Amino acid sequence: MGYIHVTDRHGKTHNLEAVEGWRVMEIIREHGLPIEAVCGGACECATCHVYVAPEWQEKLFPAREDEEDMLDELPEISQTSRLSCQIIWSQELNGLQLTLAGG
Numbered sequence: 001m002g003y004i005h006v007t008d009r010h011g012k013t014h015n016l017e018a019v020e021g022w023r024v025m026e027i028i029r030e031h032g033l034p035i036e037a038v039c040g041g042a043c044e045c046a047t048c049h050v051y052v053a054p055e056w057q058e059k060l061f062p063a064r065e066d067e068e069d070m071l072d073e074l075p076e077i078s079q080t081s082r083l084s085c086q087i088i089w090s091q092e093l094n095g096l097q098l099t100l101a102g103g
Helices: 022-028 066-073
Strands: 002-005 013-018 049-052 081-083 098-099
Touching: 002 022, 013 022, 022 098, 066 081
Parallel strands: 002 098
Antiparallel strands: 002 013, 049 081, 049 098
């Protein structure tokens, strides 16, 4: 077990226990934070959009083309935008910091 640190849309940071092999979107949803994740992790809706802290960006696998296509459809993204359904948590990501996007 490890943790991810998620800042919600009101600026409050939540320390969430993470499970090896789970999608970050599933971890966020399991802890009751407001993330839609309408497609359930199929990379088809972008409702699990997050901003990854810059210092963590290089530690993630690069976004695949389908993820980039979904992000391109959003009205507001940043260089650290990712879909949390496409980030699989592992011990290497213990302490991952991100912020929920949108509202």
